[in-house]
Amino acid sequence: MIQVDCPFCGKRNLTEFTYGGEAHIARPENIAEISDAEFARYLFTRKNPKGTHQERWNHAMGCRRWFNAVRHTVTDQFWATYKVGETAPLPPAGWDGVLSKSEFEATTETGAK
Amino acid sequence: MAQVNRVTGKGRVNRSKPVSFTFNGKSYQGYEGDTLASALLANNVKLLGRSFKYHRPRGVYTAGSDEPSGLVQLETGAYTEPNTRATMIELYEGLSAASQNCWPSVRWDVGEVNNLGSRLIPSGFYYKTFMWPASWWESVYEKAIRHSAGLGKCPEENDPDVYEHRHVHCDVLVVGMGPAGLSAALNAGRSGARVIVLDENAEAGGSLLTTGEDIDSKPADQWIADTLAELDAMEEVTVLTRTTASAYYDHNYITAPERVTNHFGPRQQGVRERFWKIRAAQVVLATGAHERPPVFAENDRPGIMMASALRTYVNQYGVLPGKQVVIFTNNNSAYAAAIDAKDAGAEVTIVDTRPSPSGPAFEAAKAKGIHIDEGYGIVATKGKHGVKGCEIAPLSNDGRSVSGKSILIPCDAIGVSAGWNPSVHMWSQARGKVAWDPAVACFKPDFCQQKVRAAGSCNGTFDLAGCLAEGAEAGVAAARDAGFDGIAKAPVAAAEEAFDLRPIYYVPSRRPVGEGKKAFHDHQNDVTAADIHLAHREGFISVEHLKRYTTTGMATDQGKMSNVNALAIMADLRGDTIPGVGTTTFRPPYTPTTFGAMAGQSAGELFHFTQKTPMWDWHAANGAVMEAMGDYLRPLAYARPGESTKAAENREVKMVRQSVGVYDASTLGKIDVRGPDATQFLNLVYTNAWDKLKVGRAKYGFMLNERGMVYDDGVTTKLGENHYHMTTTTGNAAAVLAWLEDWLQVEWPDLDVHLTNVAEQWAVCSLAGPNARKVLEKLTSLDVSAGAFPFMTMKEGKVAGVDARILRVSFTGESSFEINVPARYGQYVWEQIMEAGREFDIIPFGTEALHILRAERGFVVVGQDTDGTVTPMDLGMGWIVSKNKGDFIGKRGFDAPEVARGGRKQLVGLLTDKRDYVIPHGSHLVEMATQAPPVKTVGWVCSTYWSETLGRSIALALVEDGRARIGQSLTVRNINGDAEKVTLTDPVFYDAKGERAHA
Numbered sequence A: 001m002i003q004v005d006c007p008f009c010g011k012r013n014l015t016e017f018t019y020g021g022e023a024h025i026a027r028p029e030n031i032a033e034i035s036d037a038e039f040a041r042y043l044f045t046r047k048n049p050k051g052t053h054q055e056r057w058n059h060a061m062g063c064r065r066w067f068n069a070v071r072h073t074v075t076d077q078f079w080a081t082y083k084v085g086e087t088a089p090l091p092p093a094g095w096d097g098v099l100s101k102s103e104f105e106a107t108t109e110t111g112a113k
Numbered sequence B: 001m002a003q004v005n006r007v008t009g010k011g012r013v014n015r016s017k018p019v020s021f022t023f024n025g026k027s028y029q030g031y032e033g034d035t036l037a038s039a040l041l042a043n044n045v046k047l048l049g050r051s052f053k054y055h056r057p058r059g060v061y062t063a064g065s066d067e068p069s070g071l072v073q074l075e076t077g078a079y080t081e082p083n084t085r086a087t088m089i090e091l092y093e094g095l096s097a098a099s100q101n102c103w104p105s106v107r108w109d110v111g112e113v114n115n116l117g118s119r120l121i122p123s124g125f126y127y128k129t130f131m132w133p134a135s136w137w138e139s140v141y142e143k144a145i146r147h148s149a150g151l152g153k154c155p156e157e158n159d160p161d162v163y164e165h166r167h168v169h170c171d172v173l174v175v176g177m178g179p180a181g182l183s184a185a186l187n188a189g190r191s192g193a194r195v196i197v198l199d200e201n202a203e204a205g206g207s208l209l210t211t212g213e214d215i216d217s218k219p220a221d222q223w224i225a226d227t228l229a230e231l232d233a234m235e236e237v238t239v240l241t242r243t244t245a246s247a248y249y250d251h252n253y254i255t256a257p258e259r260v261t262n263h264f265g266p267r268q269q270g271v272r273e274r275f276w277k278i279r280a281a282q283v284v285l286a287t288g289a290h291e292r293p294p295v296f297a298e299n300d301r302p303g304i305m306m307a308s309a310l311r312t313y314v315n316q317y318g319v320l321p322g323k324q325v326v327i328f329t330n331n332n333s334a335y336a337a338a339i340d341a342k343d344a345g346a347e348v349t350i351v352d353t354r355p356s357p358s359g360p361a362f363e364a365a366k367a368k369g370i371h372i373d374e375g376y377g378i379v380a381t382k383g384k385h386g387v388k389g390c391e392i393a394p395l396s397n398d399g400r401s402v403s404g405k406s407i408l409i410p411c412d413a414i415g416v417s418a419g420w421n422p423s424v425h426m427w428s429q430a431r432g433k434v435a436w437d438p439a440v441a442c443f444k445p446d447f448c449q450q451k452v453r454a455a456g457s458c459n460g461t462f463d464l465a466g467c468l469a470e471g472a473e474a475g476v477a478a479a480r481d482a483g484f485d486g487i488a489k490a491p492v493a494a495a496e497e498a499f500d501l502r503p504i505y506y507v508p509s510r511r512p513v514g515e516g517k518k519a520f521h522d523h524q525n526d527v528t529a530a531d532i533h534l535a536h537r538e539g540f541i542s543v544e545h546l547k548r549y550t551t552t553g554m555a556t557d558q559g560k561m562s563n564v565n566a567l568a569i570m571a572d573l574r575g576d577t578i579p580g581v582g583t584t585t586f587r588p589p590y591t592p593t594t595f596g597a598m599a600g601q602s603a604g605e606l607f608h609f610t611q612k613t614p615m616w617d618w619h620a621a622n623g624a625v626m627e628a629m630g631d632y633l634r635p636l637a638y639a640r641p642g643e644s645t646k647a648a649e650n651r652e653v654k655m656v657r658q659s660v661g662v663y664d665a666s667t668l669g670k671i672d673v674r675g676p677d678a679t680q681f682l683n684l685v686y687t688n689a690w691d692k693l694k695v696g697r698a699k700y701g702f703m704l705n706e707r708g709m710v711y712d713d714g715v716t717t718k719l720g721e722n723h724y725h726m727t728t729t730t731g732n733a734a735a736v737l738a739w740l741e742d743w744l745q746v747e748w749p750d751l752d753v754h755l756t757n758v759a760e761q762w763a764v765c766s767l768a769g770p771n772a773r774k775v776l777e778k779l780t781s782l783d784v785s786a787g788a789f790p791f792m793t794m795k796e797g798k799v800a801g802v803d804a805r806i807l808r809v810s811f812t813g814e815s816s817f818e819i820n821v822p823a824r825y826g827q828y829v830w831e832q833i834m835e836a837g838r839e840f841d842i843i844p845f846g847t848e849a850l851h852i853l854r855a856e857r858g859f860v861v862v863g864q865d866t867d868g869t870v871t872p873m874d875l876g877m878g879w880i881v882s883k884n885k886g887d888f889i890g891k892r893g894f895d896a897p898e899v900a901r902g903g904r905k906q907l908v909g910l911l912t913d914k915r916d917y918v919i920p921h922g923s924h925l926v927e928m929a930t931q932a933p934p935v936k937t938v939g940w941v942c943s944t945y946w947s948e949t950l951g952r953s954i955a956l957a958l959v960e961d962g963r964a965r966i967g968q969s970l971t972v973r974n975i976n977g978d979a980e981k982v983t984l985t986d987p988v989f990y991d992a993k994g995e996r997a998h999a
């Protein structure tokens, strides 16, 4: 079972959370005016990447807060979790989804990887 | 002497503690420290059961958890456990076990005929033989197969034992307490890290218990004892024996069932098994290796076992499985078994497939006077219920054929070895990759993304000194990565000679594969080398197809013994390498795990909590028939003695229409909405406008999803300028709250609104019927007359002396008062209402009566009359969508082509031509019953009841262009052949003007 690091509560088991899909899909300000194609994109079109993914989580069985996360969809390693409104802390392009953020930064500093 | 195979002066069993047990009804004795397998072997009982498919006699093949064939039915009645491995059952006084898959007895088994007719049941025979006729599958074939093939029998009673879960965190988890694991635990523990070290066996030590090698210049026993003493003294170290790491999940989450009292036998006090759920920062796997058997003709007779297992029986249990022992090997590691068997008094012959073995072990065996047949293979074995001899023949140089004269060796035990397979199961479960190492001919751990290390023979390091060194390094490295510093200090052991293994997987005999005697690679599922050849001939050459077609490795032993041999035989057929054929991914659990352990305390009443309203006790005492809704159990109806549920529902409907009833509406979702922007928020989440609502007034609203489809509904009351009490449907209560929070926290964080879940703070008594007001008047001093208390308003005051909010809403169509009181007064107020209503013959009514009453009035139930594809306009409720206000969730969805198009399904009423025909729920509506299939469905029935009020059947349905079809006929066409005519009507069947609710 994966662990999710709630920015308000800390690391908890997956069973406390619900998943909310891709993050940073803002509701169009001019939703009444947008075309059907744009509306469909807002509703249905998702990146579904193999690799780094920004996504939403809700600590449903905890603080009930919604927050965002950067997760590698192959390894399930989280790069970071962050609060709504904060800038996404994205990993560098070379991140393989295996090392945690601190491990990755430690190895790149020493030039080991 | 009964224990004829017991060797004096050998073994770790306690000879001062004899233990009595029965097997197949016969009494035997063993000693404390025996397993069932060692005790049976001590008594020269080698035939344990019959095999899965061919009913061949089988015995134990190993001395550990990889056992494929020594499976027994342990104990009886509620305590019985099927397929237990005799090698893992510790002997206890009074133990009773029996053979499996044999009838009438293990020695005279009728199913043995399957062996003779085995040509008729090759691999894939299920798929080929039982194709026709299809109707025979369940009635004939499946029963016959289940009777003749199979393992043990499930208990038929509830498990009377107690199980528990324990959740723990640690810095370093060490799996296995062989030399590598103990060395790892010691080194990790010394760093101060919190360490859990566990082993599936009763005693720590692993292979040392068999080999007895010196470590740190101490005998193995002493070193193990000293190591355990040091670990025990470390405050942060937990040592668990009889605990199997069974599953390795993401983020280093490992589950491990501990057998707490199993080894004392059934009917123990306290917990039988404890299921550990461990979150480890770092993991060291020291899970050891399994010896790999060669695949040769008739390699399954009782008495044939792994060479290392034979050695374990001699050294750990003081049992010599035979007087005339043959060791059949392709490497040096099995020579120790030959020497120890010789020392224990056996006559020993070594059959070595290598043309000219050499080295210290070879010399030592020769010096002991052990005869060695070099370059030979076993081509057949003899014996009915146990091995009596073997036929050996010289192997060709390439090992692919035999030539020359056979020699017959009489023997009553054969120890076999074709190398070693590291136990990479947990590594593989952790999503780790494995890589083939041709030097030692096995798969070894390669890359793994998790925080895990492998050490010792599970890492392909087979010498003791290497295991100890790797364990120490892994222990220190794991602790360091978890934040604890230490310096690796490896225990010291003498150097050993290498295996010098000459790979051989299938040992040829005089006839081609498939024409001679059976050569098993999977002993538990009865799969032979010939089956792999068949799979290859039929094109099932990928590893995943091979596995499923032949069932190799799919038994309870997970292919611990069989997988690599199967891959090797397929690789040979394909002209490929073993890694070229591939590997299969191991899945949890590592060994069979009892359901009891997995369930833990979550059984019976504790399986899942039941939500109860404050009036639960009253309902239960008054004949309530309960139905589940979400986590709630709520009254469906209140049946009187001798009254059917259906009759109760009809009586309840009638009484509400005639006089008065009370309904427990406490299960509704309730959300307290507060803040300066509360009204603006309601405008965004509901379709109607909330700006003009006055304090003390209420409004019914629809919530839509962004696609414009109805998501939830409920009544919201304005309590103050910036304060509302919102209700939601029962089943959707938690989801709606999370959904509203989503909008507030993520999309509109600038809105100053707070949501509080008050669902369980309020008990709700919904009083309904023409006499509802009269009942309420007896309980309150408030003016509740129609003039002073109009429909859709709220009053606060005392009801039965309790502070209450009374709301005039109606879901029944009758004059109604929804009395909200603090939850703790719920049952009191309910009882006062029943008392006050006595003179009006008040009745409690359940959800079914409520649903019938609302259907008569044409009110929809979201989730029953809607399915996520229905707009308010589809329901004929366009009036609820404000045309004047700005944006709200779902508004844009109305403009989507799918919603704007014609021909959408619309809510209509249905009246059956036969008044008493109640349409089954979910029935489909078609134009004409006579059409030949495929018949187009034009709609479906979403609510359907017997209306006691109207004395006829009524229904609501969603029908294409339904409103335009009102007055027309359609046909209900059901799977059971029913074809009944219905007429489409307005969905309101009763009191179309709504006068009764306003009265």
Ligand SMILES: [Zn+2]
Pocket (backbone or CB within 6 Å): A006, A007, A008, A009, A010, A059, A062, A063, A064, A065
């Ligand atoms: Zn939280």
